[in-house]
Amino acid sequence: MKTTVQAKPTAATRLHPAGGRRIQVRRSGVHGKGVFALQPLAAGERIIEYKGEVISWPEALRRHPHDPSDPNHTFYFHIDDRHVIDANVGGNAARWINHACDPNCQADEQDGRVFIEALRDIAPGEELFYDYGLVIDERYTPKLKKEYECRCGSPNCRRTMLAPKRR
Template structure:
């Protein structure tokens, strides 16, 4: 049995959804018109879509929620005991986490892709989702969750964090690739930390 750890830079996994309503469209202050909308995704659960063309480098939305301590994040974990790997935590420093389950916006519904069109950019304790390249109206937004877990990657562990992005370069898991020495590649900023499980998963 491996030791699971709660997400330390970004963990978002989403519940299955069969009939979720669309959310109101989102826009940043100063933006013209409706820009983003949350609705059902063909990839997984809900997704966030561009309602107008978005430019490379453009800040699309801020990842917001309740800022809590790691101690509180561990106390709250798991949000859903039937799906313990589903969280909306974003690690902002060694002492604080954004919990987007409380006070979050539609940014928490942006799906993962191994070939993303967006990235999460942390700036002085705030997290912004930015376009990696031009995005056409109607396209779904994605970024690479790049989850990091200290445990050795096994097929069973990878299967606990499945990826459904469908990209040709899909890793098959939300976990960030590790180098041959077993350490996570330094290119990613994300990591995972979860309390020890008391019993193995059924």
């Protein structure tokens, strides 16, 4: 099974402004660990690059699952039909950014690299989220949607991290 996270292109912004650490990984009320703003982050600001080992999809499928007790959880980020970033190897804090159906960030893929950027101004203490928009080739059954359950709590929550199927 191939899982895809969609990236949305946006304008380039600076990655490392002066002023020290801007984000921190800590326990999340949504799921496990999360990433939180330590400083104000401006709309359109590039916050962090999603780092990890770039591997082929066949290699990703060979490595999957990282955790047999939670087989649908990975640190994979789809780049194109041939490549994926495995943040389980050489990953950084970006791998801990949780999904939300009404996110404050988005993923921007540029030339095989993925950057997380703010969609709106983000205050210190806010958790960062982007919409994973997972795409799975098989039919979305209630069981499959439950396996990818969303816990974001947004009023517009889809109840799943899966992207809506195109009709």
